Amino acid sequence: MPKKCRESRTLLSLGVQTFKTMCVVFSVALAGGCNAPDRPVSNISAPKADDTEKPSSSARLRHVVIDIPKLAFARQTSVNSALGAPKKVKRDSNIADWREGAVTSVLYSRAECTFLEGRLVSITYTFKIRPKSAEDVLEYSGLPREASALDNANPGHLPFRAFYAPNPAYRNPVRCCGLLLQWVSIPEDRSEVWVNFANINEHYADWPEQIRSAWLRAGASPL
Numbered sequence: 580m581p582k583k584c585r586e587s588r589t590l591l592s593l594g595v596q597t598f599k600t601m602c603v604v605f606s607v608a609l610a611g612g613c614n615a616p617d618r619p620v621s622n623i624s625a626p627k628a629d630d631t632e633k634p635s636s637s638a639r640l641r642h643v644v645i646d647i648p649k650l651a652f653a654r655q656t657s658v659n660s661a662l663g664a665p666k667k668v669k670r671d672s673n674i675a676d677w678r679e680g681a682v683t684s685v686l687y688s689r690a691e692c693t694f695l696e697g698r699l700v701s702i703t704y705t706f707k708i709r710p711k712s713a714e715d716v717l718e719y720s721g722l723p724r725e726a727s728a729l730d731n732a733n734p735g736h737l738p739f740r741a742f743y744a745p746n747p748a749y750r751n752p753v754r755c756c757g758l759l760l761q762w763v764s765i766p767e768d769r770s771e772v773w774v775n776f777a778n779i780n781e782h783y784a785d786w787p788e789q790i791r792s793a794w795l796r797a798g799a800s801p802l
Contacts, residue, residue, distance in 0.1 A: 645690075645704050646721035648756040651776045652698045652797035655685065662687040673779045679802040682779060695779050698799050705771040713738040716765045720772045726753045726763075739765040742775075743787060757796075759789035 650658055659665065667686040671693065672678060680696035693701040710716045714724040716739070729741045729751040742762040743752040753760045762775035777790050783802035786794075795801065 641718055642715075643721050644706065644719040647702060647704065647772070647774050648721050648758055650699055650702065651756075651758055652700070652794050652799055654697055655683075655694055655699070658685075658692060658699050662690050662692075675780055677782075679779070679783050693779065695777070696799065696802070698794070698797065700777045700779055701773075701775045703771055703773045706769075710769050713765050713769065716769050716772050717763075720774070721756075722753060722763070723755050726755070729753065737764060737767060738769055739763070743778075743790075754789075758793050759787055761787075761790060 645661070650661060665685045665687055669684050671682045671684040673682060683694040683697075685692045685694065689707065690702055690704045692699055692703075704720065706716075706719065710719055713730075714727045717726055718724045726741065727739060730737075730739050740763070741751045741753050741760075742764075743759065744750045753763045758776070760774055760776065761778050762773065764773045765771075777786055777794065783791065783794075791801075
């Protein structure tokens with residue numbers, strides 16, 4: 580066979596072999612990609628730490644120490660589950676010469692509670708770590724931080740006080756979770772929060788409709 584023909588066949592053979600090798604490699608690459616678990620496109624190129632988007636204030640996680648709204652008019656057994664075993668229990672009364680029902684004061688390791696007919700109507704909770712602001716106190720208590728604006732008209736007397744005052748001109752109650760809270764206050768040192776779900780010094784019939792409705796929704800009987 581002429582020399583030029585042999586060289587041509589050799590080059591052709593090498594070309595075919597190279598092509599086959601490329602096909603095999605390409606096929607393996609495709610097989611590996613198809614068999615790999617799916618993942619979002621955004622995860623393919625993870626952003627650097629400095630490029631990570633910081634959550635907005637509306638997306639921030641809430642830090643709740645004690646979810647007080649969930650305890651509204653709860654039975655003592657439910658309150659015990661949240662606060663632990665009582666340290667002291669005593670019969671109590673309101674400041675009037677009448678009572679709508681039996682009043683009991685219960686002392687816990689971090690709270691003082693008042694029960695009316697076995698239902699929680701008032702709680703003063705003491706924080707283990709003192710919150711830095713009135714907004715933090717509200718958040719730690721399961722209340723909206725935005726409620727701090729309810730007391731902007733009275734910035735001098737306490738970090739926070741909001742209640743359903745007898746005089747409509749002074750009413751600024753906290754409303755959340757389907758509740759109208761009769762009283763919420765925070766002392767100057769922000770060590771605790773005091774919440775009344777209802778005023779036991781008022782007749783049940785005189786409670787605001789929203790408070791009476793919450794009492795009944797909790798399973799309590801009309802007084």
